[in-house]
Amino acid sequence: MENRKGTGKTALITGASSGIGQELAKLFAQDGYNLVLVARSVETLHRLAEVFELNYGTEQVTVIEKDLSEEDAARDVYEQVQAKGITVDVLVNDAGVGLHGKFATETDWEAEKSMxxxxxxxxxxxxxLYLRDMVARNEGRVLNLASLVSITPFPLMAVYAATKAYVNSLTQSLVNELKGTNVTVTALMPNATDTDFFNKAGAADVVATDMVDDPVMVAKDGYEALMSGKPKVVPGGLVNKAYEVMAYVAPQETMAGMMRYTLTPKHEIAQKVREQRPTIWAVGLGLAAVAVSGIFLATRHRQAALAE
Structure with a gap:
């Protein structure tokens, strides 16, 4: 691939060693950005730096090894970057973890606190820290990784969903506060994605792992929304848009039941099908009806938006 001339701008990406974060880092490298890559897997980051320099002519890749779950980790990263004289033009908050299990009886508090x-x-x-600098320059962009579950209940990953609801709410509030400036903040709200997320969360065999999106697609949609200054983006096609609409219009208990199903281990579902086939069929038909309604509403919403 032909090397590109650098833009002179820098993107800082957390969680850049794998998954969506790595795909986003690749997109920035392809567009000629210098990079600050932050994660615990420093060897992986150095290998990525070599690939970006070779394939895209990336002029500067700064690698910072940091466990971002540590107290004051953010300030330490900020001060390290400041000490190197690097101006961050784009901040991508991609790093995040989940934890599977019943909140009251199964999950570990120390793990939840770290999350x-x-x-x-x-x-x-x-x-x-970075918005303060961006507002002072009147230029900059921030991409925060939220999730579709930031707007739904998510039984068996209750604390994870709550943290993403926080991120989404914070982002949308900042969108309003930053009106009149050249600084934008965007929430990336993907559905379940084919990364190591579920394995690390202790949920490698849940139903959702059979319904995952491509991280390349998720990163591409997020990148385009970020560069367009959009307040949020739900990557993927109409089905994911339908989930978003359903989250706003369907009863919360209905959504909780749907979302819990996706986090149920597949062997438990198989057992229930054998034991309660009529009930499972009834539940399945009910979920299908809700899904069809969501797709219909999403289509109407899209048509109305195009007509405006």
Whole structure:
């Protein structure tokens, strides 16, 4: 591939060692950005840096090894970048983790606390520190990884969904606060994606793992929305848009039942099908009806938007 001339701008990406974060880093590299890559897997980041320099002519890749679930990790990253004299033009808060299990009896508090530190505190402080600089320059972009579950209940990953609801709410509030500036904030709201997320969350065999989206597609849609200054984006086609519409119009208990199904281990579903086939068929038909209604509403919403 032909090397591209650098833009002179820099994107800082957390969680860049794999999944959506890695695909986003690739897109920035292809567009000539310098990079600051932050993750615990420093060897992976150095290999990525070599690939970007070779394939895209990336002029500068700074690697920072950091466990972002640690207290004050965000401030430490910010100060390291400042000490190197790097101006961050785009911040991507991609790093995040989940945890599977019943909140009351199965999940571990220390793991949940670490997740809140990473998904909420680090994301918030990095956003605050870099937005302050961006507003002072009147230029910059922030992409925060939310999720479709930021607008739905998510039984068996209750704390994870709550952290993403926080990220989404924070992002949409900042969109309003930043009106009149050249600084934008975008929430990326993907459906389940084919990354190592479920495995790390202790949910490698749940139903959702059979319904995952391509991280390349998710990153591409997120990147385009970020560069267009959109407040949010739900990657993928009409089905994912329908899920978003359903989250706003369907009863919360209905959504909770649907979402819990996606986090149920596949062997449990198979057992229930054998034991309660008529009930399962009734539930399936009910979920299908809700899905069709969501697709219909999403289509109407899209047609109305195009007509405006």
């Amino acid at each position: 809140v530190n990473l998904n909420v505190l680090t994301t918030t402080l990095l956003t605050k």
